[in-house]
Amino acid sequence: MMKMNTPLKISIFLSAIIILASYFLFTSPEKEALLKFTVFFIIVFSVTFYVLRNFFHERIKLIYKNIYKFKGTSNIKELDIEKAEKEAEEWADAKEEELNAYKKDENYRREFLGNVSHELKTPIFNIQGYVQTLLDGGVEDKDINYKYLERANKSVDRMINIVEDLEVISRLETEQSVLDIQKFNIVDLVKEVFELMEMKASKMKIKFELINESQTNFVKGDKDKIQQVFINLISNSIKYGKKGGKTTVRFFDMNSNMLIEVADNGIGIKKQSLDRLFERFYRVDKNRSREIGGTGLGLAIVKHILEGHNQQINVRSTINVGSTFSFILEK
Numbered sequence: 001m002m003k004m005n006t007p008l009k010i011s012i013f014l015s016a017i018i019i020l021a022s023y024f025l026f027t028s029p030e031k032e033a034l035l036k037f038t039v040f041f042i043i044v045f046s047v048t049f050y051v052l053r054n055f056f057h058e059r060i061k062l063i064y065k066n067i068y069k070f071k072g073t074s075n076i077k078e079l080d081i082e083k084a085e086k087e088a089e090e091w092a093d094a095k096e097e098e099l100n101a102y103k104k105d106e107n108y109r110r111e112f113l114g115n116v117s118h119e120l121k122t123p124i125f126n127i128q129g130y131v132q133t134l135l136d137g138g139v140e141d142k143d144i145n146y147k148y149l150e151r152a153n154k155s156v157d158r159m160i161n162i163v164e165d166l167e168v169i170s171r172l173e174t175e176q177s178v179l180d181i182q183k184f185n186i187v188d189l190v191k192e193v194f195e196l197m198e199m200k201a202s203k204m205k206i207k208f209e210l211i212n213e214s215q216t217n218f219v220k221g222d223k224d225k226i227q228q229v230f231i232n233l234i235s236n237s238i239k240y241g242k243k244g245g246k247t248t249v250r251f252f253d254m255n256s257n258m259l260i261e262v263a264d265n266g267i268g269i270k271k272q273s274l275d276r277l278f279e280r281f282y283r284v285d286k287n288r289s290r291e292i293g294g295t296g297l298g299l300a301i302v303k304h305i306l307e308g309h310n311q312q313i314n315v316r317s318t319i320n321v322g323s324t325f326s327f328i329l330e331k
């Protein structure tokens with residue numbers, strides 16, 4: 001059924017006014033002429049309108065057929081031409097957003113690849129240098145042979161660290177939505193991580209402390225991934241801690257959630273760096289981190305995992321006093 005479109009409504013309204021005016025203003029023969037003209041006007045206008053409307057309707061339908069092909073829907077038969085403009089606008093906006101996301105992704109990938117190769121280059125060139133010196137006769141020199149092999153070994157460790165971090169990141173990205181959510185004992189999990197990190201901590205004479213102020217030991221989450229979160233945060237608390245310092249993991253109740261804090265009394269982080277901390281490859285002090293063996297991927301991984309749990313990671317820190325990282329999990 002043909003709907004009453006605005007131009008048709010206008011023509012009927014104008015005709016009604018002309019008829020009404022002619023009735024009051026004109027004499028009989030004039031009235032008759034005007035009436036004839038009005039009838040003629042309505043017929044010509046309606047026919048022209050109808051033909052033109054169908055002509056444009058068909059063309060718009062054709063455009064929409066193509067748009068719907070992209071949208072994946074096919075309700076072309078129910079196409080409401082009145083809403084077409086709004087729908088086309090929405091569709092164009094969505095496409096623009098999609099395109100921008102692709103561009104951002106592409107830029108990110110380019111930057112990521114650049115960073116990875118840059119990070120790998122340093123240890124590779126170091127190893128090459130030490131091995132070359134050893135081959136050039138250094139292997140016979142008791143003063144340097146052992147020292148250089150040790151240094152080369154350190155660079156190998158560094159490469160292994162980077163590759164392992166990259167593996168975690170790429171696994172997280174490909175399995176993005178696959179979270180194995182279950183209830184687990186978070187106190188036990190942290191104790192396990194403390195055991196894993198004990199050697200590292202003892203080198204810095206750092207003590208571990210676990211304080212549970214929550215009514216429960218259980219939370220909901222992907223246990224393996226949350227373990228990775230603790231490994232990265234606790235490893236940082238040691239790496240950027242002070243000799244003889246302390247790493248404290250605390251649990252608090254927050255209604256139906258648990259608030260988890262990992263705190264250290266280490267070197268702290270300057271205010272300007274706090275916003276960038278969770279970006280991939282970001283390190284407050286590149287040289288210092290590289291020396292300690294930091295790639296700048298640990299906190300990006302933490303952020304990624306918690307976002308997968310619909311949560312976020314927060315940090316507060318004071319230079320030379322310490323840093324506290326916190327996040328929430330459902331109980």
Ligand SMILES: Nc1ncnc2c1ncn2[C@@H]1O[C@H](COP(=O)(O)OP(=O)(O)OP(=O)(O)O)[C@@H](O)[C@H]1O
Pocket residue numbers: 161165232236237239240241264266267268269277282283284285289293294295296297298299300323
């Ligand atoms: N507890 C902390 N105290 C002080 N600075 C920290 C702390 N945790 C992280 N940082 C700073 O944030 C930067 C980023 O941390 P992140 O864990 O992402 O990388 P990393 O430790 O350098 O390397 P990776 O974890 O990949 O081995 C670190 O280089 C360090 O400068």
Ligand SMILES: [Mg+2]
Pocket residue numbers: 232235236294296297298299
């Ligand atoms: Mg780290």
